[in-house]
Amino acid sequence: MKRQSGEASVRGKTGGDKKVRVIACGMIAREVLAVNAQLRHDHVDLKCIDANYHHHPERIAPAVERAILRARQEGYRHIFIGYADCGTGGQLDRVCADHGVERIEGPHCFSFYLGNEAFAAEADEMMTTFFITDFLARHFEAFLVKPLGLDRFPELRSTYFGHYERALYLAQTDDPELERKARDAADCLGLPYERRMTGYGDLSAALAEL
Template identity: 60%
Template sequence: MNSSLERDFHAKERLLVIACGMIAREVLAVKSQAGLDHLDLTCLPADFHFHPDRIAPGIEAAVAKARADGFERILVGYGDCGTGGELDRVCERLGVSRIQGPHCFAFYQGLGRFEALGEDDMTSFYMTDFLCRQFEAFFIKPLGLDRYPELAKDYFGHYEKLVYLAQTDDPALDAVAERAAKLLNLAYERRATGYGDLTSALKHAADEVTAHA
């Protein structure tokens, strides 16, 4: 069997997750914990979080490449993530599915719990493990808060509390989230969510690959 045929055969037996870079570590953690050895991962840039207009075109290009590489089973590792339904339209056109929910903040908590907390969380600023690790790079420096900390009120004045959705139990990340709340002058709440609906979404998609193998 030549290398091209070997690649295509390999890809047909596997699930490819095309995910936001913000959840890459979490996808790999679920893969390891659940023994999803036939799951592969590729990611779009994490900073698409700030540019939702780039998500749908990015997914379209990534799916085209994946199919050229022989992948038949593809899961889009995004919620709507601010695309205003455009990602769903692209997914429908391409015949792929995505993780259910408006964004990772919802599926980490579980959609039912997220919806139940909707009114109470209207003025909450969410952080995750990724955003704790990247707080300087994603918020402090791009917003100029390292040079002009007084701008925090302008950027975050409409929030009332910072909610840290913790995927893991890491005191160092807890400390970052607590410092962020103080910096932004927000009340602080920690919610231990684990990986939430991400786990069930990946398991379900992986099981479908196994069932059709």
């Protein structure tokens, strides 16, 4: 499955007879699969929406709606949305309400990885924090540097990131190689580096209810 290009489906052992369709952001596809493996879920069919839509959040809700309609056509009665609001300004919630489905609670994945309650308790400090997840550590160059043109115009770094005071790596896994990449990303942005081991946070509880 290509997690950054287009929409892709990942089916488990029982293929098309899955009982729950999870429509999720490509940025958390690996994590959804990992949590489902921990839970020993064999009834979940994962549909991934292009991770690059995070650069164009106005595209997220329409893409999710299309995916919901396709899932209904394929016979899925139970659908869960693997997105927080993610910059849609409530548009995703309206789509969920229109189709009678639920999504992961929270404003974005950084919040539900840390835990929505914990994130809210630190809201003031988080305003000047640049977040790195396992996904962004893996794909920093392709997902952030090149789309923003920082490889060609490094002077843009201060324009995009000058108001941030730190880079905080919210680690889903304890992987030394990913931590090295996260440190490199912070250095690239000229930000002090911090790390917290969060695991999958509220994502685990949300998927457990499936």
